[in-house]
Amino acid sequence: MRGQDSLFPELNTADQGASAQAGALCPLGGVAPEGGGAPVVSGPVLGYVSVVIDIPARALSEPFAYGVPLVLNEACQVGATVLVPFGRRVEAGYVVARSESLGKLPGAEGLEPSRTKPVREVVAAPAFSAASAELAFWMSREYVAPLSECLRLLLPPGGAGKVVRREDGSYVYEPPTVTSVTVRWVSLTEEGRSFEPAERAVRQRQLIDALSCGPVTTRELNLMNGDLSATIRSLEKRGVVTVEERRSWRGCEGSTTLSSANASAPKELTAGQQNALSAIARATEAASGDVVLVDGVTGSGKTEVYLAAIERVLARGRSACVLVPEISLTAQTVGRFRSRFGDAVAVFHSRLSAGERLDQWDMVRSGAARVVVGARSALFCPLADLGLIVIDEEHEQSYKQGSSPRYHAREVAAKLAQLHGCALVLGSATPSAEALARCEAGSHGGARWTRVEMPERPGTARLPEVIVADLRREFASGSRSIFSKPLLDALDEVVERRQKAVLLHNRRGFASFLMCRECGCVPTCKHCSTALTYHERTHTLECHTCGSSYRVRPYPEYGSACPKCGSRYLAKMGLGTQQVEDALRALLPEDVAVIRMDADSTRTKGAHQKLLEQFDAAECAVLLGTQMIAKGLDFPEVTLVGVINADYALKMPDFRAGERAFDLLEQVAGRAGRGEDPGRVIIQTYLPDEPVIRAVKTHDRSVFTEHDLGMRREALYPPYVRLANVLVWGKDERAARGLVMRIAEELRVEFGLDAAPMLHPVVETGSAGVEFSSRELLSRPQILGPTPCVIERAKDRYRFHIIVKAPLGCDLSGALSAAVSRAGTRPGVSIAVDVDAYDLM
Ligand SMILES: Nc1ncnc2c1ncn2[C@@H]1O[C@H](COP(=O)(O)OP(=O)(O)OP(=O)(O)O)[C@@H](O)[C@H]1O
Numbered sequence: 001m002r003g004q005d006s007l008f009p010e011l012n013t014a015d016q017g018a019s020a021q022a023g024a025l026c027p028l029g030g031v032a033p034e035g036g037g038a039p040v041v042s043g044p045v046l047g048y049v050s051v052v053i054d055i056p057a058r059a060l061s062e063p064f065a066y067g068v069p070l071v072l073n074e075a076c077q078v079g080a081t082v083l084v085p086f087g088r089r090v091e092a093g094y095v096v097a098r099s100e101s102l103g104k105l106p107g108a109e110g111l112e113p114s115r116t117k118p119v120r121e122v123v124a125a126p127a128f129s130a131a132s133a134e135l136a137f138w139m140s141r142e143y144v145a146p147l148s149e150c151l152r153l154l155l156p157p158g159g160a161g162k163v164v165r166r167e168d169g170s171y172v173y174e175p176p177t178v179t180s181v182t183v184r185w186v187s188l189t190e191e192g193r194s195f196e197p198a199e200r201a202v203r204q205r206q207l208i209d210a211l212s213c214g215p216v217t218t219r220e221l222n223l224m225n226g227d228l229s230a231t232i233r234s235l236e237k238r239g240v241v242t243v244e245e246r247r248s249w250r251g252c253e254g255s256t257t258l259s260s261a262n263a264s265a266p267k268e269l270t271a272g273q274q275n276a277l278s279a280i281a282r283a284t285e286a287a288s289g290d291v292v293l294v295d296g297v298t299g300s301g302k303t304e305v306y307l308a309a310i311e312r313v314l315a316r317g318r319s320a321c322v323l324v325p326e327i328s329l330t331a332q333t334v335g336r337f338r339s340r341f342g343d344a345v346a347v348f349h350s351r352l353s354a355g356e357r358l359d360q361w362d363m364v365r366s367g368a369a370r371v372v373v374g375a376r377s378a379l380f381c382p383l384a385d386l387g388l389i390v391i392d393e394e395h396e397q398s399y400k401q402g403s404s405p406r407y408h409a410r411e412v413a414a415k416l417a418q419l420h421g422c423a424l425v426l427g428s429a430t431p432s433a434e435a436l437a438r439c440e441a442g443s444h445g446g447a448r449w450t451r452v453e454m455p456e457r458p459g460t461a462r463l464p465e466v467i468v469a470d471l472r473r474e475f476a477s478g479s480r481s482i483f484s485k486p487l488l489d490a491l492d493e494v495v496e497r498r499q500k501a502v503l504l505h506n507r508r509g510f511a512s513f514l515m516c517r518e519c520g521c522v523p524t525c526k527h528c529s530t531a532l533t534y535h536e537r538t539h540t541l542e543c544h545t546c547g548s549s550y551r552v553r554p555y556p557e558y559g560s561a562c563p564k565c566g567s568r569y570l571a572k573m574g575l576g577t578q579q580v581e582d583a584l585r586a587l588l589p590e591d592v593a594v595i596r597m598d599a600d601s602t603r604t605k606g607a608h609q610k611l612l613e614q615f616d617a618a619e620c621a622v623l624l625g626t627q628m629i630a631k632g633l634d635f636p637e638v639t640l641v642g643v644i645n646a647d648y649a650l651k652m653p654d655f656r657a658g659e660r661a662f663d664l665l666e667q668v669a670g671r672a673g674r675g676e677d678p679g680r681v682i683i684q685t686y687l688p689d690e691p692v693i694r695a696v697k698t699h700d701r702s703v704f705t706e707h708d709l710g711m712r713r714e715a716l717y718p719p720y721v722r723l724a725n726v727l728v729w730g731k732d733e734r735a736a737r738g739l740v741m742r743i744a745e746e747l748r749v750e751f752g753l754d755a756a757p758m759l760h761p762v763v764e765t766g767s768a769g770v771e772f773s774s775r776e777l778l779s780r781p782q783i784l785g786p787t788p789c790v791i792e793r794a795k796d797r798y799r800f801h802i803i804v805k806a807p808l809g810c811d812l813s814g815a816l817s818a819a820v821s822r823a824g825t826r827p828g829v830s831i832a833v834d835v836d837a838y839d840l841m
């Protein structure tokens with residue numbers, strides 16, 4: 001039974017589960033009849049719960065029914081973690097539904113109450129609501145992922161605890177190790193305010209002075225004055241000070257001097273911003289998960305729209321969730337939200353420690369924080385009464401999770417918005433083909449999709465002029481410099497006028513590598529099939545897939561040799577940011593600050609912010625960086641943006657490469673001219689005729705989208721079809737190959753296709769315009785492969801995949817799930833099902 005009819009799959013009693021699955025999954029230890037021998041709560045039950053066992057196996061993706069004993073009546077609520085007998089063991093699980101009678105639990109009709117076992121223990125308070133549980137069910141089915149893995153996303157940071165079997169056969173639950181901490185705050189009492197220490201009591205005087213402006217933590221007091229604990233104790237006894245334990249809220253620090261982070265709301269909104277806000281208001285009124293795509297050019301004030309919309313939501317007592325790409329979760333973005341909403345903002349990103357994350361999560365659960373700003377996982381925060389979801393830079397690939405459950409935040413957010421009856425706002429200067437297609441269609445999955453344009457920047461700010469520097473011509477004219485003539489001239493002007501410049505040196509996937517100039521060989525890893533990266537400082541070739549390292553002597557060193565043909569011209573290709581930095585410093589006068597931002601210079605905590613603050617404070621400066629500088633930065637004094645080589649982004653072997661290159665170039669171009677002074681962008685490229693380059697040059701997206709969509713339509717790629725990737729890998733090549741073939745066969749059965757692979761896609765010749773209907777494109781699913789992956793081996797595992805293309809509206813997930821479970825498993829072989837896949841390598 002799959003499809004849209006029932007959210008909850010069929011329910012089982014623990015007995016059925018035990019006979020059907022537990023024997024195969026759990027090693028059977030010393031046996032006691034009722035789940036391990038520890039005492040079992042028995043007696044009358046007060047209703048029933050559905051429990052999802054915390055074992056991430058695809059076969060266990062359904063809940064089991066248990067009774068609620070009297071003593072656990074209060075604690076056993078939806079969202080709680082419980083211990084339950086499961087087969088002959090005790091397992092942890094999550095309560096996903098509760099009902100007075102068994103028949104009322106979704107899917108449990110017809111089960112015998114006498115056959116259900118009672119819940120043994122409640123080990124953690126509710127972490128999620130019934131609506132969130134429903135979301136997890138939806139994700140599990142949509143992304144063919146174990147239900148327990150989806151539910152784990154909803155748990156407090158620190159993860160799940162585990163059930164441990166003790167020597168005596170009993171079971172204990174070990175909670176996660178991340179816990180909250182308290183700090184001791186010292187403050188003056190009422191009498192303390194008039195307390196005069198004796199003249200010789202220097203330590204007392206220090207303490208009183210330190211406390212004169214308000215409470216201070218013992219830690220800070222001791223840091224400032226040396227150990228004061230004895231003084232604190234004696235003055236506490238005399239009633240001069242009090243000491244109080246308070247929970248510490250880690251992760252709330254992070255003030256910044258960045259001017260733009262602390263700006264106040266603009267006096268007047270632009271026409272575009274007002275339109276966007278009205279559309280958001282309508283979507284909010286509709287209360288059915290409607291989506292508004294704010295399609296605004298860079299610097300048009302999208303962030304201001306989010307802030308204003310959130311203000312309205314908070315005024316109604318509701319909460320808001322804002323997703324921003326990990327890369328732009330910088331002090332600047334976070335600062336803008338904190339300066340507007342103060343302590344009501346909780347933040348989640350990968351640079352927080354586990355403790356910081358836990359505290360931020362608790363702030364949300366307690367209701368103290370009603371705005372969450374974070375990366376994709378922030379969607380799963382326990383926000384009460386969700387009133388708005390915002391996804392900034394909606395097109396970003398980082399919204400797709402790379403490990404199970406392989407969800408896309410945009411799709412999960414759309415579902416969440418429907419569950420809560422709130423609006424979903426997507427913002428971008430370069431919206432994804434998927435979002436544009438849905439707005440074109442007007443609706444998707446039962447919700448309205450509306451696009452609002454914001455074509456202009458506020459005030460006098462204009463989109464920058466874009467100049468394309470043709471590197472072929474530069475080369476022909478004899479130049480061997482990193483910088484073309486137009487870029488050199490523009491840099492000179494910036495220095496002369498004491499302004500600022502941003503230079504992008506994007507090297508995504510193309511770090512410096514070695515190549516044989518005679519045979520074209522690029523050394524690859526022995527364990528993986530990926531090209532190796534050359535590291536200058538250690539003279540090694542490194543594999544970024546498995547971490548292997550190889551000693552090497554590149555040309556012109558003595559002993560340089562190509563591994564394939566033996567030629568000595570094994571030479572370095574591709575420039576590092578470091579080298580561009582050196583060239584810049586040699587070029588520019590000493591009083592111009594050159595700030596480099598790449599993976600190396602931002603490794604330490606806070607480095608990112610410090611570098612941006614330096615750039616902000618400098619009088620005249622150049623910020624040189626990888627793609628991490630392309631997005632979100634808002635520095636009005638930047639008048640020049642340069643792209644050292646646009647071609648790295650253009651030449652990736654992926655159908656979304658063009659979209660990503662366009663996004664990157666458009667975004668980085670958007671850093672110029674955000675203030676009063678007009679901006680200029682110089683793009684260096686060997687490929688000036690590419691549609692992406694022409695579109696950026698003219699600020700006309702259609703030049704690119706028409707070309708890109710035409711290509712996708714012809715080759716049958718999203719948004720015209722749904723695409724899934726089934727990946728199978730293992731050390732034993734034959735076993736992996738065998739399983740992937742089996743899955744492909746089962747898929748053909750599932751889709752009713754002939755055993756032979758289809759050679760020709762079903763494409764109807766017709767107009768290649770933007771409008772489309774799934775029927776004319778693809779009448780039935782198509783299976784490509786199985787074939788070895790582009791990366792054939794990784795970490796000594798052989799990798800194979802199957803690509804499935806399906807008509808829009810086809811139940812792709814259901815078919816994949818059925819085929820994969822029928823194909824079964826092989827020891828040592830892993831399977832990953834990636835629905836709406838982005839990474840096809
Ligand atoms: N109505 C307005 N009046 C004046 N200034 C505004 C207005 N709205 C936004 N701004 C300012 O314009 C600049 C750009 O706005 P914002 O950062 O919100 O744009 P954005 O569309 O989010 O940009 P990007 O997508 O490029 O990151 C900011 O400095 C912001 O303070």
Ligand SMILES: [Zn+2]
Nearest residue numbers: 525528543546
């Ligand atoms: Zn390797």
